[in-house]
Amino acid sequence: MESQSTQKLKNPPKPHNPISELWWFFAAATCVKLLLIPAYRSTDFEVHRHWLAITHSLPLSQWYLDETSPWTLDYPPFFAYFERFLSIFANLIDPQMVHLQNGLNYSSDTVVYFQRVSVCVSDLCLLYGVYRLTRNLDPVRRKLIWVLVVWSPMLVVVDHLHFQYNGFLLGVLLISLSYLEEGRDLMGGLVFAVLLCFKHLFAVAAPVYFVYLLRHYCWKGLVRGFGRLLILGTLVVAVFAVAYGPFVYHGQIKQVIHRMFPFGRGLCHAYWAPNFWVFYILLDKVIAFLLGRLGFKIQAPAASFTGGLVGDSSPFAVLPQITPAITFIMVLLALSPCLIKAWRDPRPMMITRWVAYAYTCGFLFGWHVHEKASLHFVIPLAIVAVQNLDTARHYFFLSIVSCYSLFPLLFESQEYPIKVLLLLLHSMLMWLGFSAQFTKDKTLEMAPSGKNKDSHLGLNRSVTAAQKGGFDIGWVVWSYLVGLLLVEIWGQFLHPIFLGAELPFLPLMLISVYCSVGVMYSFLWQLKHILVS
Amino acid sequence: MAKSSKKSKEEEEIVDSGDDAWWWLVHKGITPSFFCIALFSLLVRVAVSLHPYSGAATPPKFGDFEAQRHWMEITLNLPLNEWYRNTTRNDLSYWGLDYPPLTAYQSYVHGLFIRFFSPESVALFTSRGHESYLGKLLMRWTVLSSDALVFFPAVFYFIVVYYSGRNQRGRMGGIAWHIAIILLNPCLILIDHGHFQYNCISLGLTLGAIAAILSDKDLLACVLYSLALNHKQMSAYFAPAFFSHLLGKCIRRRYPIFEVFKLGLVVSGTFLVVWWPYIHSVEAFFEVLSRLAPFERGIYEDYVANFWCTTSVLVKWKRLFPTHQLKVLSLGATVSTFLPSMIQQIWAPSKKGFLYGLLNSAFSFYLFSFQVHEKSILLPLLPASLLASEEPFLFTWMTIYALFSMFPLLHRDKLILPYLALSALFILLSLAPNRRQETRETNAFRSIVTTFFPFCSLILHVVYLSMNAPQRYPFLFEALIMLLCFSQFTFLTMYTNAQQWMLLKHSNLVEKEKKLL
Structure with a gap:
């Protein structure tokens, strides 16, 4: 018996063709995405359609000046080029789609199908990124990552229901990370520069990239290092030149920058993203309320957090006003431990964690953060999640919290079962996947040690250890997740019954506050693990 | 020692299965994997339900969606004895109830649910042709909940029973695949959640009955199957198989007459309960009964891939024979085709033979009975999906052509996108990683089946979608599809009949x- 089982251990499993399996995962996801085509879509759908029209109907010099619709082009030039590329096909299929005036709010079947399918196709980039990152892993880990990324419910909600191209952009990020993990720093840096020219919000991780590349790639003696710095610098500048060059040529660079950074928009988005500022706002409200009770005269703030267009007046009653500069400094401060770590010990295996951490900081302390931005760290963390039991526990928790925080994006009843089922299915898959992974790891660890001792005793122990070593998330996380369920039940069912139409913002605020506790926890967890590692 | 060897064997399997692509999904046993697959299947159903239903925005008669909604309106607002009667308040020519009482009760319950949230969509008279965002959503949710409450538990019951007593650990991947293939049957999803019907209830009850028979709970099986019959009279397609298998079992017992009597009592008891409001007068009883058998609609409608419709290209049955002769003719043809499988089950009842018997009798009804809908292919498809782990190739083949035979219908309903997506999903499932252990002999026959016919159907799809039929033969493409599917179905049923008799050998x-031993 014993010799048999050890023999089994020695025989390496037959290798599968990973690509065909990855295609299978991707194709299965695509079928579901295609089924979701007629579902709710946000105004972002019209935004992207209008960008098709702008880039197709106008010369390049007008792209960032056009004001035909309120949905002006506010992504960097590469994304505009990408839209220009798509518009070639759009024009072939239905010219009205790319007509500047006639196309406004055009919502025929063709435009819906075209745009939805374009998102599904652009996800190929994500597929390639995941493939690059996972091709050298063992089969179980690899499959787990595919499940987490290719079947990510958050991407389905944001890209295929709400409508955006995050899968594509995150694919570029994953490609860049895969180069860095392989030690091909130059390519990694280059791809990241390209990513920045697609969507500037990814720039939050730029300090990490800068420190890491400087230290890991350029820090090789004075002459060689300087040479490398020069090469890297030239490449990055070249990428930016390709992107912004034409606009510099037309003398519009100021206009482009102005469009890309609309600081007039206020500290928070219409629905507060679950970040640090939620606590700040809440604290302000509580203090104002308490002072009011104590007899102090507190002027109700004239401005709102979300608009922020009302001159200089502060939206806060008591606490000092927050400006973009403050948020910028806060992000850098939060990032600094990670930067120091990256400088002292630049290891390729840590870069994914650091980048994810950087996006977490940006999410928590940034200016006018969207709830969708949580994708920027949840997707890269999926790569890290399979490393050990701790990271898996953390990912399980974080991914549920961030996915739940996206629920308010889909507010119509038709999509309610979809988002709930997506989250449940994802949690279930994660639970099964992680417990399989760690049961297996334990068995593999224990089996050889049992070999030396009394045979059946050792085996006995290894199996019980395997059963114990399954995936257990601990009671704190459990109770937090139960709380999540209560928040949802309150918002969906109890609030309408007990309060009716009163305090309509309360359910949303509850979700924000509750989820921001979770994200804060995740931030601290990541910080701790970066410092300890 | 025995304990430890068992455990080490388990461990061996854990290590051994490192290669298995689905080990991570199934290592916790049947229940969690079933739950996981069920969630995915529900998601797919919800996604399909976003698409249009039959007869959306096509007055004056609309489609099946309006029929079901109208039944809710009728059952909710009229007294029980008027449901099947033509009165001033109930115009039977406008989607009158033509399913047995259980469907009427189900409509009543669903009507209550819908009235709670949207009273105007089930109001008497004024709601005719009612179409609204909320109305559609609520109607869709009634199907979803019926599916989750009836069909899904039935599948779970079946899987547990079917795989009990076998070595589960080594076969978990196969079991999960089987669950997925039953739950993600594209035809059922498209008809129930796209086109709009409640087949999940009657099929779920039938499946429950099948599982009960497999676990030797014959009385329970009788109750469940009688309920299925009382939900949709089409469930009678399975009657020969149930009857012959139970009869075969009974005559092998000690008191055959008593056993048969017991089953008969349970069946008539169930019927009595369901028909209670209608058995007080003979008149009321026949009123309902006459609604259930719409013989006036002719032997075939549209283009169904069955015998009568396909041969009508050459033989004009409707002109050659009056309806009453056609009735006898179709009855004779149906009985003579399901008789062999019945005899086999009476002769030597076996569990596997029972599943084949269900398939064969449902097929003979589909191919030869009076007034068959293209949707009725769902009935033979159910036992075929139960046999999927024995006959994966047969099932894949059958599903693809069953789906294809409904293509014109789904095209009318504007369900082409879900049709394509679900077909793709189904093909992906049948090609799922690590599903290729079956012997892959490549003989001439198989290569024809796997290349030539799919090629034909692919061409037909493209032609159907891109070209208009010639003016002289406006239904040329439909007829071609019908012909192709009919040929496949005939071949399949000959094969499955042979398989059933081979069991005997x-x-x-x-x-x-x-x-000898």
Whole structure:
């Protein structure tokens, strides 16, 4: 018996063709995405359609000046080029789609199908990124990552229901990370520069990239290092030149920058993203309320957090006003431990964690953060999640919290079962996947040690250890997740019954506050693990 | 020692299965994997339900969606004895109830649910042709909940029973695949959640009955199957198989007459309960009964891939024979085609033979009975999906053509996108990683089946979607699709009948061996 089982251990499993399996995962996801085509879509759908029209109907010099619709082009030039590329096909299929005036709010079947399918196709980039990152892993880990990324419910909600191209952009990020993990720093840096020219919000991780590349790639003696710095610098500048060059040529660079950074928009988005500022706002409200009770005269703030267009007046009653500069400094401060770590010990295996951490900081302390931005760290963390039991526990928790925080994006009843089922299915898959992974790891660890001792005793122990070593998330996380369920039940069912139409913002605020506790926890967890590692 | 060897064997399997692509999904046993697959299947159903239903925005008669909604309106607002009667308040020519009472009760319950949230969509008279965002959503949710509450538990019951007593650990991947293939049957999803019907209820009850028979709970099976019959009279497609298998079992017991009597009592008891409001007068009883058999609609409608419709290209049945002769003719053809499989089950009832018997009798009804809908292919498809782990190739083949036979219908309903997506999903499932252990002999026959016919159907799809039929033959493409599917179905049913009889030979051999030993 014993010799048999050890023999089994020695025989390496037959290798599968990973690509065909990855295609299978991707194709299965695509079928579901295609089924979701007629579902709710946000105004972002019209935004992207209008960008098709702008880039197709106008010369390049007008792209960032056009004001035909309120949905002006506010992504960097590469994304505009990408839209220009798509518009070639759009024009072939239905010219009205790319007509500047006639196309406004055009919502025929063709435009819906075209745009939805374009998102599904652009996800190929994500597929390639995941493939690059996972091709050298063992089969179980690899499959787990595919499940987490290719079947990510958050991407389905944001890209295929709400409508955006995050899968594509995150694919570029994953490609860049895969180069860095392989030690091909130059390519990694280059791809990241390209990513920045697609969507500037990814720039939050730029300090990490800068420190890491400087230290890991350029820090090789004075002459060689300087040479490398020069090469890297030239490449990055070249990428930016390709992107912004034409606009510099037309003398519009100021206009482009102005469009890309609309600081007039206020500290928070219409629905507060679950970040640090939620606590700040809440604290302000509580203090104002308490002072009011104590007899102090507190002027109700004239401005709102979300608009922020009302001159200089502060939206806060008591606490000092927050400006973009403050948020910028806060992000850098939060990032600094990670930067120091990256400088002292630049290891390729840590870069994914650091980048994810950087996006977490940006999410928590940034200016006018969207709830969708949580994708920027949840997707890269999926790569890290399979490393050990701790990271898996953390990912399980974080991914549920961030996915739940996206629920308010889909507010119509038709999509309610979809988002709930997506989250449940994802949690279930994660639970099964992680417990399989760690049961297996334990068995593999224990089996050889049992070999030396009394045979059946050792085996006995290894199996019980395997059963114990399954995936257990601990009671704190459990109770937090139960709380999540209560928040949802309150918002969906109890609030309408007990309060009716009163305090309509309360359910949303509850979700924000509750989820921001979770994200804060995740931030601290990541910080701790970066410092300890 | 025994304990430890068992455990080490388990461990061996854990290590051994490192290669298995689905080990991570199934390592916790049947229940969690079933739950996981069920969630995915529900998601797919919800996604399909976003698409249009039959007869959306096509007055004056709309489609099946309006029929179901109208039944809710009728059952909710009229007294029970008016449901099947033509009165001033109930115009039977406008989607009158033509399903047995259980459907009426189900409509009533669903009507209550819908009235709670949207009273105007089930109001008497004024709601005719009612179409609204909320109305559609609520109607869709009634199907979803019926599916989750009836069909899904039935599948779970079946899987547990079917795989009990076998070595589960080694076969978990196969079991999960089987669950997925039953739950993600594209035809059922498209008809129930796209086109709009409640087949999940009657099929779920039938499946429950099948599982009960497999676990030797014959009385429960009788109750469940009678309920299925009372939900949709089409469930009678399975009657020969149930009857013959139970009869075969009974005559092998000690008191055959008593056993048959017991089953008969349970069946008539269930019927009595369901029909209670209608059995007080003969008149009321026949009123309902006459609604259930719409013989006035002719032997075939549209283009169904069955015998009558396909041969009508050459033989104009409707002109050659009056309706009452056609009735006898179709009855004779149906009975003579399901008789062999019945005899086999009475002769040597076996669990596997029962599943084949269900398939064969449902097929003979689909191919030869009076007034068959293209949707009725769902009935033979159910037992075929139960046999999927034995006959994966047969099932894949059958599903693809069953789907294809409904293509014109789904095209009318504007369900092409879900049709394509679900077909793709189904093909992906049948090609799922690590599903290729079956023997892959490549003989001439198989290569024709796997290349030539799919190629034909692919061409037909493209032609159907991109070209208009010639003016002289406006239904040319429909007829071609019908012809192709009919040929496949005929071949399939000949094969499955042969398979069922082969079981006999096999069991004889086993018995002989036993005797020799």
